Amino acid sequence: MKNFFTIISIIFFSIIAFSSLENDAPPINSETKPVLKVTSKTLYKEYSNNEIAADDKYKGKIIQVRGTIRDIGKDIMDEAYISLIGDDFFGDVQCFFPDQSYLLNLKKGQRVNVLGYCDGLFMNIILQNCIIK
Numbered sequence: 001m002k003n004f005f006t007i008i009s010i011i012f013f014s015i016i017a018f019s020s021l022e023n024d025a026p027p028i029n030s031e032t033k034p035v036l037k038v039t040s041k042t043l044y045k046e047y048s049n050n051e052i053a054a055d056d057k058y059k060g061k062i063i064q065v066r067g068t069i070r071d072i073g074k075d076i077m078d079e080a081y082i083s084l085i086g087d088d089f090f091g092d093v094q095c096f097f098p099d100q101s102y103l104l105n106l107k108k109g110q111r112v113n114v115l116g117y118c119d120g121l122f123m124n125i126i127l128q129n130c131i132i133k
Helices: 002-021 040-049 051-058
Strands: 036-039 062-074 080-085 092-097 111-122 124-132
Touching: 036 040, 036 051, 040 051, 040 062, 040 080, 040 092, 040 124, 051 111, 062 092, 080 111, 092 111
Parallel strands: 036 062, 092 124
Antiparallel strands: 062 080, 062 111, 080 092, 111 124
């Protein structure tokens, strides 16, 4: 049974690692305009209610998300991110930043506007190539 959980864990972390390598997101800068603006809670609720409809609306688009920071850190590929609260317990909008300098002065609990490329739902809702707006 221990080997089973080890194998499942390796597969799980491999999927996360390889998905983080695939970044087809266009570059984003301060002049980039969002297609849509939404709060992190609304975005999470829309994905929870109907992932297909939410993907159609948001995935592959540059969006601006306003929310409260739950977490600031790096993933297993050393990519800097913040997580915006999506629901009260565990669902988040995870925003990855190619430039860590955006994150240096942020704090958990702070409200921010993030501009990023929506990659859809993979445990969390993923935004790539983010900047703070």
